[in-house]
Amino acid sequence: MRRWIPLLLVIALGAFLYLGLFLNPKEVPSPLVGKPAPEFTLPVVGRPGETFSPAELHGQVWLLNIWAPWCAICLKEHRVFRELIGPEVPVYGLTWKDLDREAAPLLARDGNPYVKAVDDVEGRVAIRYGVTVTPETFVIDRAGVIRMKHVGPITPQVWEQKFRPLLRELRA
Amino acid sequence: MRSWIPLLLVFAFLVPATLPASQPALPNADDPVLEARLNTLAADLRCVVCQNETLAESRASLALDLREEIREMMRAGLSDTAVVESLVDRYGDFVLYRPPLKPLTYALWGGPAAFLFIGFALAAAALYRRRAIPGTEDISPDTLAQASRLLQHPDSIPSGSVTEPTSPSPPQDTR
Numbered sequence: 001m002r003r004w005i006p007l008l009l010v011i012a013l014g015a016f017l018y019l020g021l022f023l024n025p026k027e028v029p030s031p032l033v034g035k036p037a038p039e040f041t042l043p044v045v046g047r048p049g050e051t052f053s054p055a056e057l058h059g060q061v062w063l064l065n066i067w068a069p070w071c072a073i074c075l076k077e078h079r080v081f082r083e084l085i086g087p088e089v090p091v092y093g094l095t096w097k098d099l100d101r102e103a104a105p106l107l108a109r110d111g112n113p114y115v116k117a118v119d120d121v122e123g124r125v126a127i128r129y130g131v132t133v134t135p136e137t138f139v140i141d142r143a144g145v146i147r148m149k150h151v152g153p154i155t156p157q158v159w160e161q162k163f164r165p166l167l168r169e170l171r172a
Numbered sequence: 173m174r175s176w177i178p179l180l181l182v183f184a185f186l187v188p189a190t191l192p193a194s195q196p197a198l199p200n201a202d203d204p205v206l207e208a209r210l211n212t213l214a215a216d217l218r219c220v221v222c223q224n225e226t227l228a229e230s231r232a233s234l235a236l237d238l239r240e241e242i243r244e245m246m247r248a249g250l251s252d253t254a255v256v257e258s259l260v261d262r263y264g265d266f267v268l269y270r271p272p273l274k275p276l277t278y279a280l281w282g283g284p285a286a287f288l289f290i291g292f293a294l295a296a297a298a299l300y301r302r303r304a305i306p307g308t309e310d311i312s313p314d315t316l317a318q319a320s321r322l323l324q325h326p327d328s329i330p331s332g333s334v335t336e337p338t339s340p341s342p343p344q345d346t347r
Binding site: 029030035128129130131132 | 220221233234237238241261262265
């Protein structure tokens with residue numbers, strides 16, 4: 001029995017390292033989950049003079065998607081929003097650091113997947129949401145509390161497995 | 173002679189390399205005290221996009237934003253701990269290069285000490301087991317007594333019975 005101990009230790013270490021291969025270091029647990037979504041008021045992209053703030057959506061379940069016109073994956077994700085997610089739940093966009101002012105023409109050309117997209121050109125609101133990469137998506141409940149943060153694009157599979165069950169629960 | 177002119181030219185080309193690269197000057201010269209505070213604080217904070225750099229040394233645009241945010245909080249009169257707390261509220265303990273001691277981080281803080289302890293324990297166990305010199309158990313007391321006698325009185329070695337240590341005999345062919 002004794003002679004097997006080193007082998008077992010090596011197998012255990014190997015198992016740890018193997019599992020480590022599938023961890024995503026970008027997926028940092030957000031301390032914001034379970035806390036009220038930070039309040040802000042920002043201009044709406046493509047609608048001069050109009051502003052939006054999360055308080056307007058009290059009583060609704062909604063998504064806040066952090067994106068940027070220079071983020072190719074975000075633009076791919078827009079299709080998922082248009083075709084799959086938009087009809088199920090209102091999606092709002094936070095346009096992060098659009099320094100080249102590309103967001104408005106881009107949304108006008110390709111179709112706007114958001115109910116409204118706000119313009120966070122300095123990235124100050126994104127900091128309040130603890131944003132590190134684009135895209136990121138927050139699920140916000142009727143009381144205005146963040147219930148989930150998803151890092152990376154939402155694919156149909158992710159939507160099915162991660163979002164739908166939570167939305168069903170939040171709307172029950 | 174004018175041999176120093178090319179040398180001077182070379183140095184002239186090197187001057188730009190000593191200038192800070194790429195980033196535009198930040199509004200920092202106005203308050204050196206605040207800037208010093210920012211730098212000591214940011215040295216212990218992780219840049220969340222470039223995960224192995226500190227906030228002080230990173231050039232990522234988010235790090236610049238965060239430094240500006242910290243500057244603003246400091247200007248508003250927040251203490252260092254309040255600034256750090258507000259960052260932790262948004263990004264989690266992950267931004268701290270010295271995470272606080274709490275149940276989630278016990279393994280992190282205690283791990284090195286635990287492994288050191290395990291190492292010492294294993295070494296102690298191995299040494300304890302080796303206390304007895306292997307191979308001496310079945311030597312008869314007579315032989316041992318003879319050996320110690322010889323060690324005490326090397327002169328008493330009968331000539332011819334013990335030869336000078338020589339190079340080991342060539343390995344025998346066991347094939």
